[in-house]
Amino acid sequence: MTCHGGPTEPRGTAALRRNGHQANHKRVERMMREHDIRGITRRRHRGLPRPDRKAAPSPDLVGRDFTATEPGTKLVSDTTYLPTPAGCWYLATVIDLATREVVGYAMADHHRAGLVIDALRMAAARGGPKEGRMAHSDHGPEYTSREYPTLIRESGLRQSMRRTGSCHDNAATDSFFGPLKAETGTTIWASHEAARADVSRFTEVEYHRTRPRKHPVYGYVTPVETRTLTAQDLTPAA
Structure with a gap:
């Protein structure tokens, strides 16, 4: 069967561990394979946005660097x-x-x-x-x-x-x-x-x-958990 919206193997392992289950990625991978469980593959349909020709263009300040260490930046x-x-x-x-x-x-x-x-x-x-x-x-x-x-x-x-x-x-x-x-x-x-x-x-x-999603510092955490951990790291020590 195909689990609608099912997890990928790394995220599935993280979710099991968060719920108190002993699991490693090899076992999860084997169980998903044996039971034919797959994360759903999303087909992407893209269309180019139509720019307003009269508007002055803004520069690309991100430059494909979609990371940030401080919220709101x-x-x-x-x-x-x-x-x-x-x-x-x-x-x-x-x-x-x-x-x-x-x-x-x-x-x-x-x-x-x-x-x-x-x-x-x-x-x-x-x-x-x-x-x-x-x-x-x-x-x-x-x-x-x-x-x-x-x-x-x-x-x-x-x-x-x-x-x-x-x-x-x-x-x-x-x-x-x-x-x-x-x-x-x-x-x-x-x-x-x-x-x-x-x-x-x-x-x-x-x-x-x-x-949860994989964070480069905190591992598999939810967005709310990421905000809490980030706030702790940015708080000056007393």
Whole structure:
């Protein structure tokens, strides 16, 4: 059988250990092979964003370095859509690269500038961005609109934009969008309200608190655990 949204071997081992089970990666790999358990493979459908030709381009301040040691210093933003019978339901996110938390998100039946502005405002309300630090996105019309760069400047941030057509620059947001769509087990949501509920539950409970990812320093930890450990490391010793 294929376990929908099932874990890969390293993440499966980490999840078992977190729940108190004695397990090593070789045993987990053997059991997954014997029972034909596989993590779902997500097919990626990419389309190039349409830049606003009238907008002045912002430099790429990230340079494909999607790491950060301090929360609030490097944020990446992107949008996706969730199909419903009533039409597409759009989701905009702001992810903190230090913790991989979704510090801001917003949903609407459109993907105009107001959608990404609401997501950034949520990040600011949560204490996400710090003055002088960077907010990274693609060249989509939502991010090159007059309103969005204005909010960036008012928030004391520096706007950064990835190179047009570089699919590798989507890795950070794909690491959230992919599991959201695969692990909720839904291809078409029954309504906008159902999509909103799934996004909120998955983000705040499953992704932030129960889904570990490999951190270069802390090992397999959730985004919330990463924030706690990072805060401890950044706190000056008494």
